[in-house]
Amino acid sequence: MNVAALNYEIVELGDPRLRETAGPVNFSDSDNLKSDIERLRTAMSERGGVGIAAPQIGIPLQILIVASRPNARYPDAPQMEPLLIVNPKILSSSDSTVALWEGCLSVPGLRGKVTRPEAVTIEYFDLTGFRHVLELSGFPARIFLHEYDHLIGKTFVDRVESVSDLVTDKVYMTQVLSRSV
Ligand code: NI
Secondary structure, eight states, X not given: OOGGGOSSOOOXXXXXXXXXXXXXXXXXXXXXXXXXHHHHHHHHHHHTOSEEEGGGGTOOBSEEEEOOOOOSSOTTOOOOOOEEEEEEEEEEEOSOEEEEEEOOTTSTTEEEEEEEESEEEEEEEOTTSOEEEEEEEHHHHHHHHHHHHXXXXXXXXXXXXXXXXXXXHHHIIIIXXXXXX
């Protein structure tokens, strides 16, 4: 990948901006909101991410995208239209949990095994300020919970149970993918 050709810098682990709590979007400022969302979509797609949150490109607002699709890192991921989520709240989480390997555009080179609820019911707003309630399960729920963490100043590194649940991308691709979690 030619990093010089990328339009948006990703804020990486250790940068204090990744530790801040994002503020709610004000829908009366729709011009700024549209441009923030466009930047977020571009930053995600030019890096091939399956999700992204606004603080990762230095925008301290509660905006994220869930965009599950199969790829080399997540071969079993379901295909979905990218879902834009503004001002989300978690209404409920399933008692059942799943341990899965996660990566993050803000934590290059590392993967971590993280246990999270298998399903969540969320409230969120779309670009026009319309409220939705949605149940997510499986991989899309996983992406949402990962991105939601960015809105509260957390990354997957905060969620691993122990340091032995962290591996490099190389080990993930060559060893972990071929065995079950
Ligand atoms: Ni992330």
